[in-house]
Amino acid sequence: MGAAARSLGLTQPTMGRRLKALEEAVGHSLFQRTNDGFVLTTEGQVVFTHAERMEEEAIALERRIAGTGEGLSGPLRISCSDWFGIHVLSPLLSQFAALHPNVVVELLTDSRLLNLARREADLVFRIRPFADAEVVSRRLVHIPYGLYVPLAMADPIDGDGRSHGIITMDEAFGGMPDVAWLREHYPNASIVFRSNNRDVQARMCAGGIGMAVIPRLLGDANKDLRRVDVSVPPPGRDTWLGYHRDLRRLARLRALIDFIVERMPKFAFSSET
Numbered sequence: 001m002g003a004a005a006r007s008l009g010l011t012q013p014t015m016g017r018r019l020k021a022l023e024e025a026v027g028h029s030l031f032q033r034t035n036d037g038f039v040l041t042t043e044g045q046v047v048f049t050h051a052e053r054m055e056e057e058a059i060a061l062e063r064r065i066a067g068t069g070e071g072l073s074g075p076l077r078i079s080c081s082d083w084f085g086i087h088v089l090s091p092l093l094s095q096f097a098a099l100h101p102n103v104v105v106e107l108l109t110d111s112r113l114l115n116l117a118r119r120e121a122d123l124v125f126r127i128r129p130f131a132d133a134e135v136v137s138r139r140l141v142h143i144p145y146g147l148y149v150p151l152a153m154a155d156p157i158d159g160d161g162r163s164h165g166i167i168t169m170d171e172a173f174g175g176m177p178d179v180a181w182l183r184e185h186y187p188n189a190s191i192v193f194r195s196n197n198r199d200v201q202a203r204m205c206a207g208g209i210g211m212a213v214i215p216r217l218l219g220d221a222n223k224d225l226r227r228v229d230v231s232v233p234p235p236g237r238d239t240w241l242g243y244h245r246d247l248r249r250l251a252r253l254r255a256l257i258d259f260i261v262e263r264m265p266k267f268a269f270s271s272e273t
Contacts, residue, residue, distance in 0.1 A: 001038065056117075072252050073102035080125035083198035084239065085109040087218055088265070089125070096259050103252045116244045122253060123243045130242040137242035141264050144236040145178055146216045148225040150208045165192030165210030167201050177235040178213040185232065186211075217265075 005015035023030050030044035040048060080089060085107050093105055114120035116135055124130075130137040149164075166189045169176050173196055182189070192210045195201055198218055205212040206224035213234045219225050241260075247253050 072100050072255055074252055075104045075106060076123065076252060076256060077106045077108065077119075077121045078123045078125070079108045079110055079112075079114045079121040081127075081198075082109040083215060083218055084125060086199065087215075087221075089260075092260055092263050095263065096256060099259075100252070100255065103256070105256070116242065119244075122247060122250075123241060123256065125239055125241050127237045127239060129240055134245050135242045136245050136248055137240055140239045140241045140261065142236055142238050144216045145213050145234040146219050147211060147213055147228045147230055147234055148202070148205050148219045148222075149211045149228055150206055151224050151226045152208065153226070162188040164189050166190065167193045167195075167204050167210045167212035170194040170196045172196065177237070181234045182213060185230070 001015055001019075002012050005012045008015070010018075019031070026043070026047060028043035029041055030047055031038040032041055078085075078089070078093075086109070089107065093107065097103070097105065108114070108121065113126065114124060116122075116124060116132070125140065129139075164186070166182055166186065168182055168191055169179050171194065173179070189211075193201075193204050195204070198214050201212045202214050202218055202222055202225065204210070205214070206222060211228070215237075216227070219227060241257065243253060243257070
């Protein structure tokens with residue numbers, strides 16, 4: 001009850017009165033009160049199912065109304081990974097803000113896949129294609145990755161990496177292509193650090209504890225890192241953008257997408273640079 005009240009910006013007594021009024025209106029107890037909290041009754045589960053559909057329709061109405069907006073003003077919520085938001089989007093968003101000061105962009109750097117249908121975000125950038133039929137998406141850019149070691153590390157990496165530590169993704173992201181590449185090419189190297197944050201990986205690598213596969217845009221800009229020339233480079237990643245189809249006529253969203261697509265760096269790194 002307390003968590004629900006905080007989520008809605010209400011006090012717990014107010015939340016309790018509203019729940020009681022709802023139960024009186026429908027003529028049934030919707031929750032069983034237990035020492036561990038509230039548990040839905042059979043009638044409560046029926047109401048909950050219909051309430052979810054009502055919420056979905058209300059959110060869909062918000063999307064449709066928002067999608068008819070013509071002015072370049074108002075909020076836009078964007079979601080992407082941490083390093084992509086810091087190193088790729090932020091410079092572009094600062095330029096966009098100078099051109100359109102009445103568009104207020106909210107950038108969420110989060111590993112969660114936010115729900116476009118529920119308007120948790122208006123525009124999402126991610127490394128996997130969108131499967132939802134209601135999402136308009138496109139491949140935005142291919143970003144190359146590289147293998148990096150601390151600048152002070154002069155000796156070459158041995159064949160199986162036995163004498164080197166690996167800085168890699170946390171176990172929740174163990175299926176990433178760069179994680180598999182490290183396991184395949186350096187099977188005897190020990191894992192010394194894990195993080196789902198690419199900036200953290202780069203800092204730990206620069207600190208001298210091991211080697212890491214990170215985006216070249218991030219690694220090449222770090223003066224304390226040295227990229228290793230390997231015969232089979234780590235796999236790069238495609239970045240996709242997506243938004244709900246109901247927002248396709250939203251002028252400020254279209255303006256932002258066009259701006260990002262036009263200004264997006266091409267990341268055309270050669271093996272020598």
